[in-house]
Amino acid sequence: MEIRKIETIVVCGAGTMGSGIAQVAATAGYQVVQFDLNEAVLLASRQRIQKNLEKSVEKGKITRDQFQEILNKVQFTSDLTSCKGELIIEAIIEQKDAKINLFNQLIEVNDSDTILASNTSSISINAIAAGIRYPSQLVGLHFFNPAPLMKLVEIIQGKATNPAIVASLVALVQSMQKKPVICKDSPGFIVNRVARPYYLEAMYLVQSGQTHFEQADKVLEAAGFKMGPFKLMDLIGLDINYSVSTIVWEDLGKPERLRPSVVQKNKIDQGQFGMKTKKGFYEYE
Ligand SMILES: NC(=O)c1ccc[n+]([C@@H]2O[C@H](COP(=O)([O-])OP(=O)(O)OC[C@H]3O[C@@H](n4cnc5c(N)ncnc54)[C@H](O)[C@@H]3O)[C@@H](O)[C@H]2O)c1
Structure with a gap:
């Protein structure tokens, strides 16, 4: 070839x-x-x-x-x-x-x-x-x-x-x-398909009051993940991460376990996209 x-x-x-x-x-x-x-x-x-x-x-x-x-x-x-x-x-x-x-x-x-x-x-x-x-x-x-x-x-x-x-x-x-x-060519390809629950489950835990986002990050980093889900979403951009979640969810037939999070949607509606806007879950200088 x-x-x-x-x-x-x-x-x-x-x-x-x-x-x-x-x-x-x-x-x-x-x-x-x-x-x-x-x-x-x-x-x-x-x-x-x-x-x-x-x-x-x-x-x-x-x-x-x-x-x-x-x-x-x-x-x-x-x-x-x-x-x-x-x-x-x-x-x-x-x-x-x-x-x-x-x-x-x-x-x-x-x-x-x-x-x-x-x-x-x-x-x-x-x-x-x-x-x-x-x-x-x-x-x-x-x-x-x-x-x-x-x-x-x-x-x-x-x-x-x-x-x-x-x-x-x-x-x-x-x-x-x-x-x-x-x-x-399948929804989320490999990495983004497998990674969806990492972000979504973390946001469900916060939404239901079971943990705070900083605590979730600390715990997951202590467990060996390089970045906690909230720090990672801020790095990726909440707007991009939300679009990816929505597209994967829709393309898989809208399974309840992969429904995009309102926690993330609320941040986006407030213009808080993460590092690129200096504010997401965390604040940046
Ligand atoms: N952010 C991540 O972690 C990440 C990782 C892998 C892949 N991606 C993918 O890469 C792409 C870009 O993501 P990003 O995070 O860099 O987004 P971003 O928001 O940081 O940048 C997008 C840029 O595209 C520009 N733009 C918009 N419409 C345009 C057009 N018609 N012509 C030229 N420029 C235009 C905007 O001005 C903006 O600067 C997306 O498809 C995203 O899914 C993102």
Whole structure:
């Protein structure tokens, strides 16, 4: 199977995930176009990547010259016509129609063989493929948060996905020093399906007054989990985590045990999305 040569990666969405993925791609030597509609988010992404790379210099992981080289590889833009590459990684809001709409716009400015990858946590790749012009070019490429640190990447093969694309992305993920795992297109794929009860049961306990969120985090961390569920939801973004819970719940036929939590919905209604808004379950500076 022929492995596609990838030189330029377009990362759409410069939020929590897009920014991290852009850093990973540039560090692995790819040219990166980092696109977002919001100029303030683009600026924040640049600052975040710069800060992370500064830390790598301090730790002796990269030299000052490499720092500059990596940063120079990333072009930040809010102009969709600049989004040209051999691979597009979409990391915008977790809404099917927004993703379909963006892919169809990107198809207009790219070659027909450009790989279209979605970083979606939960939306069916088949459902996105059904709305776009080149369904066989679409694949799931699911990085974990924070992308520069987390090794696992799920590659989701849809019904129409060209198998050569999956092979190309396995090689790409390896070139980023990460671990690719090929998954089927089922609700939540592997990790987000298995992780649902971790968040939901913790919120049910709080809702029913059986524990406080800080206590739940402390107990689960003492039991060996790296992050308690509430700290983890704040890191992920409550809006994103709630969308993922809702999509997995709906796609599985709305089982009662996976019903999204009102505790989380109330936070979102108050604009408390977690670290990115400086307030979620916890407060941040
Ligand atoms: N947060 C996580 O832990 C996590 C982990 C893995 C995957 N994901 C997935 O990654 C995707 C992005 O999540 P996130 O947490 O980075 O979200 P985020 O809210 O931090 O960032 C989303 C960004 O997309 C931008 N955007 C929205 N519509 C756009 C459009 N049409 N064109 C360009 N930019 C647009 C917004 O301005 C925002 O900056 C989602 O699909 C999510 O499910 C999230």
